[in-house]
Amino acid sequence: MPKQEGIFKFKGTLQGQCYYQLNGEYVVRKAVGPSRERINTDPAFVNVKANNQEFTAATQLSKAIRRGLGATGKAFQDTYMASRLTGRCRKIIQKGSGDLGEREANLFNNPNAIIGFPLKKDLPFQQIYTAKAVVNSNTNRSIITINIPKSEQYNHNQTPENATHFQLTAALSTVSNSTWQSDKNEYITEYQNENALGIAVESQPLLCKIEYHNISLQLQSPNPNNTPTNVAQTIWLGITYLKQQHNALGILKTAQAMECIAVI
Numbered sequence: 558m559p560k561q562e563g564i565f566k567f568k569g570t571l572q573g574q575c576y577y578q579l580n581g582e583y584v585v586r587k588a589v590g591p592s593r594e595r596i597n598t599d600p601a602f603v604n605v606k607a608n609n610q611e612f613t614a615a616t617q618l619s620k621a622i623r624r625g626l627g628a629t630g631k632a633f634q635d636t637y638m639a640s641r642l643t644g645r646c647r648k649i650i651q652k653g654s655g656d657l658g659e660r661e662a663n664l665f666n667n668p669n670a671i672i673g674f675p676l677k678k679d680l681p682f683q684q685i686y687t688a689k690a691v692v693n694s695n696t697n698r699s700i701i702t703i704n705i706p707k708s709e710q711y712n713h714n715q716t717p718e719n720a721t722h723f724q725l726t727a728a729l730s731t732v733s734n735s736t737w738q739s740d741k742n743e744y745i746t747e748y749q750n751e752n753a754l755g756i757a758v759e760s761q762p763l764l765c766k767i768e769y770h771n772i773s774l775q776l777q778s779p780n781p782n783n784t785p786t787n788v789a790q791t792i793w794l795g796i797t798y799l800k801q802q803h804n805a806l807g808i809l810k811t812a813q814a815m816e817c818i819a820v821i
Contacts, residue, residue, distance in 0.1 A: 614737075615649070618643075619646045624730075650666075653666050663735075664820055671817050673818075676795075676816065685713070690705050707768070708769040715812070722806060723762070724762050725759065726795040729793070730791045733752035752788070797809070
């Protein structure tokens with residue numbers, strides 16, 4: 558272990574280094590944080606413990622969304638999407654009822670934290686395609702319809718130079734609420750069988766320079782029964798640009814974007 562040099566010796570922590578005396582010698586080592594056991598048992602770390610518990614719940618919500626989106630989400634996301642989404646889910650838990658560390662994790666408590674979330678941070682959907690999308694569902698949320706009343710050429714803000722067509726992708730991912738269970742000392746997903754389910758549909762390839770009216774995409778809930786009240790359905794809309802070459806259409810992967818447009 559390195560010894561402290563110089564005339565003056567120091568005890569304490571400075572710039573990530575811990576200075577202390579060991580067996581009569583003044584030594585220095587890299588500072589380390591408190592152990593998990595200390596965080597869980599020391600009253601001085603009660604808020605740290607509480608925040609860790611809620612971070613775990615936020616991770617559960619984020620994971621459910623990502624699992625529901627599946628391969629569709631992976632086609633549109635960037636490298637740090639999971640951590641960014643977990644951060645948004647923490648904002649949801651901050652609006653939940655209960656004490657710090659035990660607040661309910663339910664998307665309906667703060668849906669705006671998710672709505673508008675881009676799977677690719679540097680390529681927000683609304684900056685690429687500005688046509689207005691309207692989301693409707695039937696009474697039991699088993700059928701969700703996304704309708705774009707009008708789509709024109711000027712709605713494409715960042716059309717790739719070689720793009721001839723575009724294609725819309727609608728996706729749905731279910732997220733059950735989670736509640737703190739004191740007897741188990743952890744957050745439990747209330748509706749496990751209805752959690753992290755997903756479905757996606759695509760439009761036909763559409764010409765970029767043509768005006769369209771009432772583009773409609775319909776999603777059928779993957780829940781076999783009525784969706785429970787505390788299971789949110791996140792609705793996502795994405796766009797992909799295509800290039801026609803001879804009789805085939807190729808995907809321009811650099812121009813793919815998707816965001817959450819509703820929580821129902």
